[in-house]
Structure formats: structure tokens, C-alpha cells
């Protein structure tokens with residue numbers, strides 16, 4: 001075929017395909033237009049999962065009757081003047097492509113009236129051609145209807161998912177915007193039935209409830225005010241015990257724009273490290289505000305990606321804000337009490353029998369409040385109530401009483417958590433202790449493991465191993481972390497090298513934490529080990545002092561809580 005310039009209609013269908021990928025992208029663009037127009041009420045009606053009809057009506061500024069034909073022209077926008085404007089975009093739209101794209105691949109109808117005008121305008125566009133342009137009586141604001149999406153692009157129509165799937169995507173888009181703009185009233189109707197609605201009263205919690213339901217909305221933790229310079233972060237994250245099976249529940253808005261950014265998602269996931277059960281994912285709705293010139297939004301026609309001027313800083317600030325929120329979480333106010341029969345003082349009696357050498361290896365560098373005086377006022381750091389030991393079950397679980405019911409504590413998981421926090425603290429303050437071997441030992445590893453090990457020598461050193469590459473697949477070990485002194489050097493190394501295999505390119509910090517977690521797993525008291533009452537008490541006191549006492553470093557729960565009400569219900573004392 002000879003080279004030739006594509007006819008306008010083909011060219012615009014191709015371009016339109018970039019902006020409008022599916023019904024949900026139509027909804028997104030129309031919502032963004034309404035928000036740009038200052039709407040306080042946005043009503044969305046969908047039929048047939050958006051394949052049939054998408055209608056978005058707003059009470060925003062409306063379009064001047066004379067300008068309506070321009071609104072559907074390609075690269076026609078009221079939001080941008082010059083190239084300089086591109087550097088600091090403060091509207092959601094700016095490319096002037098959305099309406100034109102819809103007009104190219106669907107039957108588009110616009111009805112609008114600017115507040116200052118008495119008569120509105122109606123426009124119909126099909127396949128890029130304007131069919132109708134007439135005056136009309138209409139309420140102030142804009143209503144856009146998109147019918148038969150991709151009716152003239154069979155290749156694209158084929159790829160539309162089932163109505164149910166497209167409906168889900170649309171609901172997701174509307175929900176996210178409803179969360180980010182609680183001051184705007186959103187209503188989403190599927191087949192004339194109200195599917196989701198917010199009041200627009202400006203209460204973020206109310207919007208969260210509309211989207212996620214009361215229970216989740218109540219559980220979510222507001223980000224503690226993070227005002228690091230010009231970058232501000234607001235929003236909510238799930239506590240470690242509220243999680244989802246998929247990764248899609250991380251929502252980011254940057255300067256009011258919904259964006260997808262793998263590095264922001266990674267920052268949040270990293271903040272949950274060691275707190276979440278393996279294979280489970282957190283929920284978050286986070287709004288980042290930063291000066292418009294620090295972020296480039298003109299990356300892709302869907303405007304769903306951005307580039308930060310300083311991505312490293314954004315990552316770090318976000319990660320810290322979320323982590324601080326998670327660790328600072330406090331449980332709802334509870335009656336606090338200190339049982340009288342609690343061991344007095346911080347004596348050594350709790351150490352008898354149990355191998356507390358592990359803890360001793362980092363003695364003197366324990367986090368503040370690790371051995372709090374019993375009966376101290378206020379909540380334990382991680383929000384655990386004071387617990388009274390009742391006894392041990394199956395040589396594996398410690399049963400305890402709290403002010404609000406029974407706690408079953410997994411002794412191994414709890415001890416892992418305690419050791420982990422001590423080790424990480426010692427690590428951060430660079431006071432990890434090693435146990436020198438009487439004689440250096442040489443350990444050989446299979447090729448793949450050896451090269452992994454070689455690349456991670458530095459991390460191992462930080463965690464208390466002293467070893468060097470001894471050529472080929474051999475390593476010479478001179479010291480192991482005090483915590484692992486009971487294992488042979490070979491066992492000790494093997495127990496951590498498995499972690500390197502899990503993930504080839506983990507972040508250094510995450511890897512350190514993971515290796516530390518594994519070290520603690522090896523060192524922690526095992527299930528099946530009988531503990532004296534004092535040892536059990538010691539365990540719970542140390543657990544209370546942890547920053548994140550409710551999960552082990554691998555994310556499994558350390559305890560199960562049976563509230564008094566649950567017991568009463570079980571015994572039929574309560575309805």
C-alpha cells in the first residue's frame with residue numbers, strides 16, 4: 001500500500017481510542033468536566049453497563065450557546081492558553097480532546113445553559129459530524145449523553161467486557177471521585193436505580209460510608225496531618241486488620257486528579273511492611289497536594305499518569321505519613337485497669353527458663369517503654385490494653401484477660417514481634433550485637449543462592465553477620481547475630497538467604513526488615529514450649545510495649561480477641 005495521510009475520520013477515531021478506552025473513561029472525563037465547571041451536584045445515569053447510555057448532568061457553569069460547537073472540536077479548550085500554562089495546570093482537563101473523542105466514536109448529545117444566558121443550546125454529534133445545533137430551554141449547567149459507544153469502531157466494541165464488569169468500573173470511577181470531592185454531591189444510577197450517592201455536605205467520613213459502608217468507614221484511619229513543606233497528604237488508610245484480597249484498593253489523587261502511580265502504591269505497601277497478613281492488601285484513599293509546577297500531568301491522553309519533579313521525596317513523605325498513621329493508631333477509648341497480681345517492678349523473675357538470651361543480645365537499646373512499670377497510666381504504645389495472664393493452652397497460646405474480654409495470644413508470633421522490634425531498633429541505632437565464632441567457618445551455597453548472598457552482604461553485615469565471599473560459592477563466616485547464636489553458622493545463613501529468593505529486586509529497607517523478620521522467627525520461642533506464669537507475663541508486657549503488637553513481622557495476627565459481648569451472645573445472655 002502506498003503511504004497516504006489518513007482521512008480525518010480515521011485519524012480522529014484512532015486518537016479518540018486513546019482518551020476513551022471504555023465506558024468508565026467516558027464517565028471519568030465527564031465528571032472531570034463537571035468538576036472543572038465548578039459543579040456541586042453531579043448526576044450520572046448508566047444503562048447497559050455504559051454500552052447503551054451514559055448521561056452526566058451537572059449544575060456547573062454551563063457553556064455559552066455560541067461556544068458549544070467549539071466544545072466538541074478537537075483540541076478546543078477553555079482551560080489553557082499558552083505553552084507556559086502547561087507547566088502549572090490547575091484544572092482537570094486541558095487537552096480539549098474528551099468531548100471531541102466521544103463525538104467521534106459514539107452518538108453524543110450536549111444540552112447546556114450558562115447561568116448568564118436565558119436560552120441554552122443543544123447539540124448532537126455523530127461520527128464526528130454535527131447533526132443538530134439548536135436553542136433549547138434548559139436548567140443552568142450541562143448535561144452530556146453518550147450513546148452506543150464504539151458503534152462505528154467494531155474492533156473496539158468487541159473488546160468491551162460484560163455489562164456487569166463495565167458497571168463495576170464505572171462505579172469505581174464515581175466512587176473514587178465521590179471520596180476525593182466530599183463537597184460535591186454525586187449520584188450514580190444504573191438502569192434508573194440509585195446505585196451510590198453522596199450528600200455533598202463535605203464530610204469525608206460520610207463519603208467513605210457511602211462508598212465502603214459504615215463498618216469499613218469507621219475503621220479507616222485518617223492520615224495524621226503531614227505538612228512536610230509544600231507537599232501535603234490527606235486521606236485515609238486501613239488499619240492492619242482491615243484488608244482486601246486485591247491491590248486495587250489504593251487510590252491516589254494528586255492535586256484533585258485521580259492518578260495511577262506504581263511508585264505511590266509501593267510507598268504505601270512498604271508502610272504496611274510487617275503489619276499485614278501475607279497475600280492481603282491495604283486500602284487507602286490519599287490526596288496529595290503539591291505546587292502545580294512540581295508535577296507534570298501532561299503525560300498521557302487519559303491524564304491518569306503524572307511525573308513528579310522529585311519522585312523520591314514524594315515517595316519518602318508518603319511512606320512516612322502512612323507508617324506514622326499505622327503505628328500511631330490508638331484503639332477506641334477503653335476502661336484501663338491494672339490487675340493487682342501483676343508482678344511488681346521490672347525484675348528478672350520473668351526470664352527464668354525461657355531463652356531470653358535473645359532479648360539480652362540487644363539489651364540496653366530497647367525501645368523506650370519496653371519495660372514499663374505495671375499499672376502505668378495511659379495506653380500501651382501500640383494500643384493494647386493491659387492484660388492479665390490466665391494461663392497457657394496447648395503449650396502454644398497464652399490466655400489473658402483484658403478490660404474488654406479474652407485475649408488468646410500466639411506465643412511464637414508474639415515473641416517474633418517483640419524480637420523483631422528490638423532487632424530493628426538495634427539496627428537503626430547501629431547497636432546490633434554479634435556472636436563471634438571461635439573459628440571462622442566456610443559455608444557453601446548453590447550457585448543461585450550464592451550470587452544472591454553475594455549481592456546482599458552489606459545487609460547481612462548490618463544485621464550482625466560477619467562474613468565475606470571466599471571465592472566461588474563459598475563464604476567465610478566469622479560471626480552471627482547474637483539472636484541466632486544457637487544455630488550453626490550454616491543454619492543461620494540458610495535461614496535468611498531464603499528471603500533473598502522470594503523477591504529478586506526488593507527495596508533495600510524492605511529486604512532488611514524481611515531478613516530481620518526471619519532471624520526473629522528462628523530465635524522466637526516455639527509453639528509447644530511450656531512457659532512459666534512469669535514468662536507468660538513477661539511476654540505480654542513486652543508485647544504491650546511493641547509499636548505494632550497485633551501482628552507478627554510476617555503479618556500474621558499475634559492474638560485473637562473475644563469481646564465480652566461475643567461471649568454473652570454465645571451463651572445466649574444477649575440478643
Ligand code: ADP
Nearest residue numbers: 033037071077078093094095096097098099142
Ligand atoms: P478539556 O476538558 O480538556 O478542556 P473537553 O473536550 O473535555 O476538553 O471539553 C472541552 C470544553 O468544553 C472545556 O474546555 C469546557 O470549556 C467545555 N465543557 C465541557 N464540559 C463542560 C461542562 N460540564 N460544563 C461547562 N463546560 C464544559
Ligand code: MG
Nearest residue numbers: 029033093098
Ligand atoms: Mg475535559
